[in-house]
Amino acid sequence: MSDYFLPHLQQLQGYTPGEQPSEGGYIKLNTNENPYPPSPRVLEAIQQTTQDQIGRYPEPLADRFRNQAASILNLSPEWIMTGNGCDDLLTIITRSFADSGKTIRFPYPGYILYETLTKIQNAKQEAIPFLKDWSLNERFLKYSSELGLVFFANPNSPSGILYPKAVISQIIEQLSVPVVIDEAYVDFANTNCMDLVHKHPNLIVTRTLSKSYSLAGLRFGYAVAQPEVIRGMQKVKDSYNCDILSIVGASAAFEDQQWMVDNVKKICQTREHLIAEVRKLGFQIPLSQANFIWCTLDGKPTKQIYEQLRSNKILVRYLQYKGWGDGLRISVGTDEEIEQLLDSLRSIS
């Protein structure tokens, strides 16, 4: 039966998400979840959802959220499309713009899912390595006629680095194909590219509510682009891709901006402390504007440290990038969690 799968899928290794331990007792710093709870309005809105709402199909375009978000983002709703998590949006975007005749470009190291999506869609990939100091490779800006789509996470993962708006504008302007600026972590950064959508019809900004709004379990993200682009992508999405509880919960979270901002502030403070302390232990860490940090050790392998932390019931993400090296991506937890991590790291080092 495996012969029936499309040939390009037969060899594919699926995307492996970060470990979700089935037993409790772990300090989880491996999947960039928010250590603080979502706004209390979220649970409230979910608990007010009626049997009747659960029994009926949800709004196909999640208008409740679109209207809410439009007023906060100062856009009209037709600039917004919602997804069952940002992954759903990235899948829809991939299917909209790339097939086996097209190339998808993304920086390397980067979010591993871009590569998986490219392979599932049987498109060609151009994973363009950053320079060793994480600055953008000139090759990234070169137009090619086969190019169909560009992914660029900003802040990037695993580095946490935020590229300046001028660099992003350059990418968008020099590559006249759809460019996805994946702003999953942008609420932890000091600027964002949202206003560029007015100027650039080839820009799609994606955001998730999993990180800054503490809603990873709800699966909710949104994309912002010019209405013509949104309308085209809507044809590719499943009719009812967001369920009623996620629409209601996400809308409630979005309404409570102050809650998100307060949590982000705490996380950024903890992040600065974490960076300073981990550097003292000899790790190299780029300046992160996300809710995680990327730790390398002078080219020495870090897998053992990951394993030792794991045996101390602390989960971080060990990532190995071919031709680039390995490292530990550590999510910013609460102050208490980070103190325990630091104690553990000090005893290991």
Add this chain to the structure above:
Amino acid sequence: MSDYFLPHLQQLQGYTPGEQPSEGGYIKLNTNENPYPPSPRVLEAIQQTTQDQIGRYPEPLADRFRNQAASILNLSPEWIMTGNGCDDLLTIITRSFADSGKTIRFPYPGYILYETLTKIQNAKQEAIPFLKDWSLNERFLKYSSELGLVFFANPNSPSGILYPKAVISQIIEQLSVPVVIDEAYVDFANTNCMDLVHKHPNLIVTRTLSKSYSLAGLRFGYAVAQPEVIRGMQKVKDSYNCDILSIVGASAAFEDQQWMVDNVKKICQTREHLIAEVRKLGFQIPLSQANFIWCTLDGKPTKQIYEQLRSNKILVRYLQYKGWGDGLRISVGTDEEIEQLLDSLRSIS
């Protein structure tokens, strides 16, 4: 910017789901929702979900549901894959087995989404018409080397007809490609094909919790197939395609089989009454084993009836199939709703 979309998508009309009226006061008999509420255990389970669960990523494979369903279906969990509604599963299946070099076969008239999924994936379609009495066309059983995938809803929509297991077995055996038997409505029928998965590695049975379990708003479905097939399809799905609340709610609904069976019994009784009464008004109606009926009028157009019902605040689904004719697909509501529909139909006819 619309030029950037893949050429086959530029002309595509997206799938139009049944109308969800924004104002209340309608009797909704147009999207085959269940008129009865889901098991009270669903709301209970949702309300017990904690902030912490909402803030963390859900189980990638929805193990909670898989374990629950496995014990009820008498299978092991690796035979089951869950989806964000059955549409998500049908999308994953399409992407797993068909591309522009492959043909997707489905009967006509049938679930319109099969055609939409085929077009999005840029595969070729073979919509094979039923014979005029709704029996299967011999052409449906002909092997062709380009064939990549077959969809067959059983019971079928819009007819509501259940094809006997012998016919289904014939399809699966004669076409040695993946065959999806879409059992979205099978709980309203007197038999199903689930046991055939043990015998046929090319069979995928899909089910939804939207209809018989009254969970259309939650978006939850599952596919059953041999483990090798499930493992292959898992590579194509989004990592976290089901959110925590839908997993928890679907598991609670599935646990309460008696609730579902009781609602199905009521709906089937109402359906028989509905068929008898609507036939008296001169409509032709195939024997339905689903929660809807298909009404035609001797080849005469039915759009006006749809519109008159609509102006009486009763929504049914008007469907027009090119080369076949039109008709009204009416979902089975409560007895009260159906009495109002019948009164309205009698006053129109």
